[in-house]
Amino acid sequence: MSRRSWIWWGTAVLVALSGVVADRFLHPGGLIISGWGERCAGPQVIYLVPVDLVPTWLPVVWYGGAPAVVLGLLVAWIGLRRGRTRPGRWSAWFLAAALWAAYGVWPLAFAWDMVVGDGCLDVWGGASGALFFFVGPCLPPLLAAACMLAATRVPRPRGPLRRVAAVLVPLVLLTFLPAGDYVPGAVSDCPENARGSDPFGTRRASDFVCEVRRGGDEPYRRLPDRELLTFGRRLCEAYVRNDPVEITRIQERDGIHVVSMSGALSGICPRAAADLRAHQERQSREMDEWEAQEQRKCDQAPRHRPRLRPLKVFRERIWTDYGVLEGYGDGDVTVPADADPAEYSFDLLEAAQRDGLVAASYGVANVLVDSDMDVCVTIELYRRRPPVETGGWDRVAEFGLGTSSGRIEFADQMGGAPLPDLAGLGRGHYRIRLHYRVSERDDSQHLLIMSFPGGGDRTVNLKR
Structure with a gap:
């Protein structure tokens, strides 16, 4: 590598490092850029151009472009060691273009408004803004990019035009391309x-x-x-x-x-973004493992063997927000006209809490479960009344619900899909028999619901 190239590369490194110093110590506070319009279109146009993608997704332009300069120098040196000069020139061109894309757009917009616009200095922050754009952290990366191009330039005989251009280009850079890494743009409403x-x-x-x-x-x-x-x-x-x-x-x-x-x-x-994605994927795996573990608890529990053949059998695993399943016969709720709905719901919940499992009144039923565990639910629909079974259950209770629409549903009213329809034979009156137990390890709960045609609304505790 020639002495001239080493001088340009060294200058590029020093200039880029000066940008880091400028960014750290010369950044002004409270500089506000606003109020642009047709006469000062620079900020408005720049705000619509996604130039932030370059420094965001190309970390080599960070720190005032110093990593880009060092990388270009390293590629050029390795290429010369192997007798190849093109890789050094190509890398310098690419990295210089990246630096110009990352740091040059905002100064160009500022220079455009200063030259073409009408009274745009106040729009860009007044005197403090002008001072910042002339000495701020964007000018060093731009000059470093120019030094990189000069370091890899192949010397050729200079004519008069080239000599004039060599003098004018640095002057233009110093005069019309000041640093401008601080152009906020609009203040978003952020709905x-x-x-x-x-x-x-x-x-x-x-x-x-x-x-x-x-x-x-x-x-x-x-x-x-x-x-x-x-x-x-x-x-x-x-x-x-x-x-x-x-x-x-x-x-x-x-x-x-x-x-x-x-x-x-x-x-x-x-x-x-990568750390957040990894964290969310880890959480997703943990949730999947927990879901599989909870499902295994339901799958490994002994299945109920009905003494009478049911019409249909459903098995579900559900979760409740606050430990209450509310059941009702759609279209058949007969709350007294003078009753306050809020007080009625509260009274029904209090009655269920006193019973410990269920309370039913006026076509509505509340069933209590443990809100800290999922519920393994088995639903059996019958044509006629099945035999009473109390063995192996902590509680067994029976109550009545009627439906004129042909649907009886239980669900957590705080969210989640309802359980399958309990009105197996359509419209009519049904008796609902609940069987509830907690596992021996106290880590799962099981609810067996039998539904069959029958009259009467009275709640009967078959096992307490």
Whole structure:
């Protein structure tokens, strides 16, 4: 590698490192960019361009582009060692293009408004904004990209035009391409339906903005979107490094715990997205294992052997929110007109709690189970009254329900699908016999429901 190339590569590394210093120490606070319109279209156009995808999904452009410069230098050096110069030039072109895409769009928008727009300085934050864009953290990566191209350029005889261009290009860069990594864009309204995610938690950058705006502290709620994204990328870098000292410093300075924000950061931070996906997949596996374990408890329990052949048999495993199954004959509830529905429901629940298993009145029944365990339910429908069986059960009770619509259903009213219809023969009056027990290991509960035609609403306890 020639001496000229080494000088350009060394300059590129130093310039990129200066961008890291500028980003750390020269970032202003409270800079607000807003109020654009037709005369200052830069922020509005930039806000619609997804340029954040480059620094989000290409970590080599982080830290002021220093990793890109080092990677380009390494590829060029290895290529020269093997007698090939093209890999070094190609890598430098690609990495320089990535740096320009990541850091050059915002300065171009700023320069456009300053040259073409009418009175756009206030839109970009006034004097402090102009100072920031001229000395901020975007100019070093752009200059480093230019140095990379110069380091890999093949020397050719220069004509007058090339000599003039060599002088003008740096001047243009210094004059019209100031650093601009801080262009927030609009302040999103973030309605409740603005967030989009798939089952594995993949989120867009807008989801990060909206989540912080809805749940963050007041200072972050007022920040424009672009500023929040800039702040989020810094949190992403801290998340990737996972340095306890740095995380503690951020928590003390900004009141934010980086690790606990993996969900919000997943839209703009690939590492956080991968960790969140792994966490959710692990939770899904644990839930599947728990579901399989609970189902085995029902499958391994001794099945009821009916003494009379039933019409139909159903087996279900259900879960209740607060330990109550409510059953009713659809269209056959005859609550007195002067009764308060809320008081009636409360009185029925109190009656079931006093009994310990069931209470029925006016066409409605409440059945109590343990809310901490799933319920292994067996339903048997009969044409006529089956023999009474009490052996092996903790409680056995029988009550009546009628239906004029041909349906009798039990369900957890807090959610979940109802149990199969108990009106096996359609419309009419039925007796419902409940059998309940808890397993010997006290880790599962079983409910056998027999339904058969019969008159009378009275509740009879066959075994207490």
